[in-house]
Amino acid sequence: MPAPRIWRHSNRGPVNVLLASHYNYWIVIALMMIGLYMVIAQGNLVKKIIGLNIFQTSVFIFYISVGKVDGAGAPILSAGETLYSNPLPHVLILTAIVVGIATTALALALTIRIKRAYGSIEERDIQAAEDKQDRATPPLPVGQEQ
Amino acid sequence: MELLLDIALLALLLITAISIAGIKDLLAAAMLAGIYGLLSAGFFMTMGAVDVAFTEAAVGAGISPLLIVLTLALCGRQQRGDRQRAMLALFLVLPVGALLIVATHDMPAFGAADAPAQMHVAPHYIQQSMAEIGIPNIVTSVLASYRGYDTFGEVVVIFTAGLGVLSLLMRSQGIDEPTVEPAPNAQSRDIVLRVIAKVLIAPIMLYALYVQFHGEYGPGGGFQAGVIFAVGFILYGLVFGLDAVRRVASHGLVQFLSAVGVLIYGSVGLLSLASGKSFLDYSALASNPVSGQHIGIIAIELGVGITVAAVMIMIFYLFAAQLRLQPRGPSLTPDHQGTDAGTAHLASQQQGAG
Numbered sequence: 001m002p003a004p005r006i007w008r009h010s011n012r013g014p015v016n017v018l019l020a021s022h023y024n025y026w027i028v029i030a031l032m033m034i035g036l037y038m039v040i041a042q043g044n045l046v047k048k049i050i051g052l053n054i055f056q057t058s059v060f061i062f063y064i065s066v067g068k069v070d071g072a073g074a075p076i077l078s079a080g081e082t083l084y085s086n087p088l089p090h091v092l093i094l095t096a097i098v099v100g101i102a103t104t105a106l107a108l109a110l111t112i113r114i115k116r117a118y119g120s121i122e123e124r125d126i127q128a129a130e131d132k133q134d135r136a137t138p139p140l141p142v143g144q145e146q
Numbered sequence: 147m148e149l150l151l152d153i154a155l156l157a158l159l160l161i162t163a164i165s166i167a168g169i170k171d172l173l174a175a176a177m178l179a180g181i182y183g184l185l186s187a188g189f190f191m192t193m194g195a196v197d198v199a200f201t202e203a204a205v206g207a208g209i210s211p212l213l214i215v216l217t218l219a220l221c222g223r224q225q226r227g228d229r230q231r232a233m234l235a236l237f238l239v240l241p242v243g244a245l246l247i248v249a250t251h252d253m254p255a256f257g258a259a260d261a262p263a264q265m266h267v268a269p270h271y272i273q274q275s276m277a278e279i280g281i282p283n284i285v286t287s288v289l290a291s292y293r294g295y296d297t298f299g300e301v302v303v304i305f306t307a308g309l310g311v312l313s314l315l316m317r318s319q320g321i322d323e324p325t326v327e328p329a330p331n332a333q334s335r336d337i338v339l340r341v342i343a344k345v346l347i348a349p350i351m352l353y354a355l356y357v358q359f360h361g362e363y364g365p366g367g368g369f370q371a372g373v374i375f376a377v378g379f380i381l382y383g384l385v386f387g388l389d390a391v392r393r394v395a396s397h398g399l400v401q402f403l404s405a406v407g408v409l410i411y412g413s414v415g416l417l418s419l420a421s422g423k424s425f426l427d428y429s430a431l432a433s434n435p436v437s438g439q440h441i442g443i444i445a446i447e448l449g450v451g452i453t454v455a456a457v458m459i460m461i462f463y464l465f466a467a468q469l470r471l472q473p474r475g476p477s478l479t480p481d482h483q484g485t486d487a488g489t490a491h492l493a494s495q496q497q498g499a500g
Contacts, residue, residue, distance in 0.1 A: 020149055020255075020256065021255030021256050021257075021258075022250050022251075022253065022255070022256065023152070023153060023156070023256070024152070024156065024256050025247075025250040025253055025256070026247060026250065027156040027157075027159065027160055029243055029246045029247055029250070030160055030163075030243065031159065031160065031163050032243075032246075033239045033240075033242065033243040033246075034160075034163045034164060034166075034167050035163075036235075036238075036239050036242070037167060037235045037236065037239045038166075038167050040231070040234070040235035040238060040239070041228070041231050041232040041234075041235035041236075042225065042228075043225070043226060043228055043231070044172065044225035044226070045221075046172055046214065046217055046218060046221060046225075047172060047175065047225055049214070050166060050175055050176070050179055050214065051167070053179065053210065054163050054166065054167075054182070057182070057183075057186050057206070060186065060190075060198075060202075061156075061159075061186065061189065064189075064190055064193045064195045064198060065193065065256060066261070066263045067193070067195070067263065067264075067268075068193045068194065068256065068257050069257060069258075069259045069264060070257035070258070070259065072194060072259075073194055074194040074195070074196045074365065075194070075272070075283075075284040075285055076196075076282050076283045076284065076285075076363075076364065076365065077272075077275070077276055077282040077283075077284060078282065083259075084272050084284065085193070085194040085195070086263060086264055086268040087268065087271055087272070087284040087285045087287075087288050088267060088268055088271065088288060089195075089263070090195045090197055090198050090285045091285055091288045091289045091293060093195070093198050094197050094198050094201050094285070094289065094367075094369055094370075095289070095296075095297060095300040095369060096300075097198065097201045097202055097205050097206070097369075098201060098205065098300070098304060098369045098372070098373060098454055099300050099303050099304055099307075100205075101205045101209055101210055101213075101373075101458075102303070102304045102307035102308060102457060102461070103303075103307050104210060104213065105213055105307065105308075105311050105461045105465075106307045106310045106311055106314070108213050108214065108216075108217045108465070109310070109311045109314040109315050109464070109465075110314060111217055111221060112217060112220050112221065112314075112315065112465075112468060113314055113315075115220060115221045121221045121222070122225070122226055124226075124228075
């Protein structure tokens with residue numbers, strides 16, 4: 001069915017209409033950009049992973065905000081209740097959170113191994129160690145580097 | 147009122163995120179990440195997403211900061227800044243953010259009941275799930291039955307990530323090593339912690355089981371129960387030491403269980419395939435399709451709970467075991483003092499009663 005073009009702004013005054021109707025999206029974008037900034041600007045691998053987590057949470061907040069319906073309760077059927085929030089985003093984000101922590105753990109485990117191999121988790125140190133290694137030994141064929 | 151709460155919680159989230167980005171001490175960043183997780187759990191609660199709030203409270207405020215702190219104990223807590231790169235990142239991030247904010251102009255208003263997201267499959271789930279599945283919690287119906295394939299895939303991803311952590315950290319985990327000698331005074335220093343932990347662990351486990359088996363009627367289910375259950379074990383491990391918790395659930399058992407959960411889920415699918423219906427079509431499990439759905443959902447939620455709990459506990463074991471192997475010799479990095487301090491702090495937490 002065609003989506004209606006004009007959105008209903010409930011009964012709020014004209015001044016806070018835009019704030020009330022778009023505030024969540026703005027915060028989501030701000031959080032997402034903070035996460036992106038951390039991934040680009042920080043050389044420390046743990047800090048990068050925390051940045052990725054912030055980015056990820058901003059997407060969670062976006063999905064949950066999209067699923068919210070004004071005046072609706074939690075999507076658990078009960079007598080006398082007719083309006084429910086959208087259950088689908090809840091399902092997607094619920095599983096995404098648990099998958100997210102499992103993959104974060106994988107990233108942190110990789111960081112620990114990088115620390116063991118290079119003695120540092122700062123990108124510049126790792127790059128410097130790599131360059132030194134490259135100069136010292138001729139490059140090995142792919143698949144044979146330890 | 148609801149709007150004010152929404153604005154306040156999101157503003158706090160933004161402030162926390164900015165301080166995480168700005169702070170140089172990584173341990174402080176990990177702690178702030180815990181606050182960030184708790185705030186987002188509160189936000190999900192105000193949005194009516196009770197199942198999500200559960201999970202985020204256990205994961206975002208509990209397990210995730212803990213794993214970061216364990217990593218910091220091994221890798222050092224100081225980071226170096228890089229002004230040039232920070233400027234470059236700002237130049238990239240600010241225009242992207244501005245463009246995205248302009249794009250929100252076309253978004254439907256927050257909370258609108260006629261937004262496209264509310265028009266697609268959600269009305270079917272809300273109106274028909276009672277007749278088709280027969281359980282009140284729509285989130286569980288969608289998760290376990292309508293989108294059963296999807297959830298199966300996610301459980302397999304969690305299992306695979308657990309395998310990845312295992313293969314990265316297993317080589318040097320030293321399961322059979324004896325405990326490091328307990329620090330003097332650990333006994334008296336941690337007494338409050340140990341008493342509180344003992345009081346808390348039983349209710350945490352009981353609550354996890356309630357969340358697991360009541361997930362069809364109230365908020366809850368396998369994912370939430372799995373993480374809450376794992377948090378109980380992790381608390382025990384943190385306060386009483388890794389060896390004490392391994393006596394309760396050995397490393398091998400946890401590895402085994404993480405695969406068992408996936409197998410339970412998969413075999414429910416195969417069972418329905420064997421009785422002539424599609425994969426994961428639970429109506430094949432009983433003569434009455436609705437009771438078939440009930441049986442199927444209980445079985446796969448159990449599988450999900452077992453895998454999630456086992457993988458989380460296994461990840462904790464592997465990370466905590468790394469602390470014992472930490473070489474005490476001079477580190478190559480300039481921040482080795484921070485490393486040693488972090489290790490000592492965590493080791494004192496690890497030992498406890500021993």
